[in-house]
Amino acid sequence: MYTHFGVYADKTLTFVNNDVFAKSKTAKPGDIVMAVTSENVEDVCSCTAWLGNEEIAVSGHTAIISHNQNAKYMSYFFHSAAFFEQKKRLAHGTKVIEVTPSKLGDIRIMLPTIQEQERIVSILDRFDSLCNDISSGLPAEIEARQKQYEYYRDKLLSF
Structure with a gap:
């Protein structure tokens, strides 16, 4: 899950048929989908806020966290150092x-x-x-560095 999605997702990567869906754990819009198993402590409890418009099927080894808070806020929290310190104490295996x-x-x-x-x-x-x-961050950074370059160039070349 954490290899494909970041803090939130509003589209799925794959689809399942109705029979599989009926037997699956599901997440509703706004739920947090959290992987509760991993090969290391860093990746266990990686999560994504589901922001799509429909219920989705979720595979095993996940926890579905339903809440009444801002879903992205919750997901950002679950990616924080404060959460990491707490999950380290709960992780076993x-x-x-x-x-x-x-x-x-x-x-x-x-x-x-x-x-x-x-x-x-x-x-x-x-x-x-x-x-x-890359479409917004990199151009903004390039523009900022260009302005910085021009500022220092002009300062260095004005006597």
């Missing part, structure tokens, strides 16, 4: 690392107001876009 889904209830989440969550998400979305979106 040697070859396969697991966090028991029922233990996720022990996680302490900083929950500001919904308005503050939206403000935080807006800021983090802009940073994410600058860092990861």
Whole structure:
């Protein structure tokens, strides 16, 4: 999951037939889909906020976290250092690392107001876009470096 999706997703990669869907665990729009097994502590509990318009089938070894908060805020939190420190204490196993889904209830989440969550998400979305979106981040960085170059060039060449 974490190899294909980032903080959120609104489109699926594959589809299943109705029989498989009926037997699958499902996530509703706004749910957090979290991988509860991995080969290492860093990747266990990687998650994605499902922001699509319909219910989706989810494979095993996942936890579905339903909540009444901002889904992106929750997902950003689950990618934070504060969460990492907590999940390290819950992770167990040697070859396969697991966090028991029922233990996720022990996680302490900083929950500001919904308005503050939206403000935080807006800021983090802009940073994410600058860092990861080659069509907006890279051109903005090139433009900033060009202006910086011109500024120092002019300073160095004005006597």
